[in-house]
Amino acid sequence: MDSTNDNLIPLRVMGLSYNQLQNGAYALLLAQIDGPYRIPVVIGAPEAQSIAIALEGIITPRPLTHDLFSTFAHAFGVQLTRVFIYKFEDGIFSSELTFSDGERVITLDSRTSDAIALAMRTHAPIYTTAEIIGETGFIIEEADTAPEADGQAESDSGSDGQTIEEMERELQRLIDNEEYEQAARLNEILRQRKASEDTDIS
Numbered sequence: 001m002d003s004t005n006d007n008l009i010p011l012r013v014m015g016l017s018y019n020q021l022q023n024g025a026y027a028l029l030l031a032q033i034d035g036p037y038r039i040p041v042v043i044g045a046p047e048a049q050s051i052a053i054a055l056e057g058i059i060t061p062r063p064l065t066h067d068l069f070s071t072f073a074h075a076f077g078v079q080l081t082r083v084f085i086y087k088f089e090d091g092i093f094s095s096e097l098t099f100s101d102g103e104r105v106i107t108l109d110s111r112t113s114d115a116i117a118l119a120m121r122t123h124a125p126i127y128t129t130a131e132i133i134g135e136t137g138f139i140i141e142e143a144d145t146a147p148e149a150d151g152q153a154e155s156d157s158g159s160d161g162q163t164i165e166e167m168e169r170e171l172q173r174l175i176d177n178e179e180y181e182q183a184a185r186l187n188e189i190l191r192q193r194k195a196s197e198d199t200d201i202s
Contacts (some may be wrong), residue, residue: 006127007130008084008127009032009035009127009129009130009132009133010032010033010125010126010127010129011030011031011032011033011085011126011127011128012030012031012032012033012057012126013028013029013030013031013051013116013120013126014029014030014031014038015026015029015054015055016028016029016048016051016052017029025042025043025044025045026042026043026044026045026047026048027040027041027042027043028040028041028042028043028048028051028113028116029041030116030126030128032133032137036139037133037137037139037148038137038138038139038155039128039132039133039136039137040136040138041093041113042091043112043113043115047111047114047117048113050064050065050066050117051113051117051120052122054066054089054117054121055120056187056188057187058175058187059175059177060175061175061176063128063141066118066121067121069118070118070121070122072078072143073099073122075120076101077098077101077102078099078101079099079100079101079122079124079125080097080098080099080119080122081098081099081100081105081124081128082097082098082124082125082126083095083096083098083110083115083116083119083124083125083126083127083188084098084113084119084127084128084129085096085115085126085127085129085132086128086129086132087132088132088135089183092110093129093132094109094112095108095109095111095112095115095120096108096109096110096111096115097110097115105179106200109160120191135140164193164194164197166192167189167190170186171186171187171190174186
């Protein structure tokens with residue numbers, strides 16, 4: 001898929017939420033960098049777990065598939081230079097990965113969820129087109145949704161009334177049991193709780 005950087009819209013990963021319309025599916029929210037638009041991408045639970053782990057910076061006891069792939073590529077001097085979401089058709093986003101070893105440049109087709117999971121581990125830029133933004137994007141005020149999202153996450157994790165020490169022990173238990181999706185949610189709540197207490201002290 002030929003494209004020039006001048007025609008590309010840069011994106012960043014904004015977050016994840018459970019998709020109420022599709023059982024076992026999640027909505028990955030991509031945000032236009034320096035722009036108002038958001039793009040929801042429906043993904044499966046395993047990919048959501050992998051992305052959540054990368055979002056929260058959780059170190060797993062054993063590497064997940066996306067960790068293994070990025071480590072393998074790095075070991076052989078191959079760099080993921082970009083992710084390009086180039087098509088939206090029948091409710092499905094199509095993406096491609098561009099790799100380079102310094103001499104050759106190779107582009108491979110990929111599921112968008114896998115592409116994003118790899119981009120987050122390699123810090124590769126994510127792009128789409130203005131046409132896809134126009135067709136699938138929407139504008140949302142982040143401040144309007146943040147309190148509800150935070151409250152839902154705290155309720156789901158069962159962290160109400162827990163001390164920071166108890167939450168840290170629970171986080172370690174979830175990681176040890178490889179319950180990474182719940183660990184990612186709890187880690188975010190724990191980070192917010194610590195930030196709030198630091199603000200109160202100061």
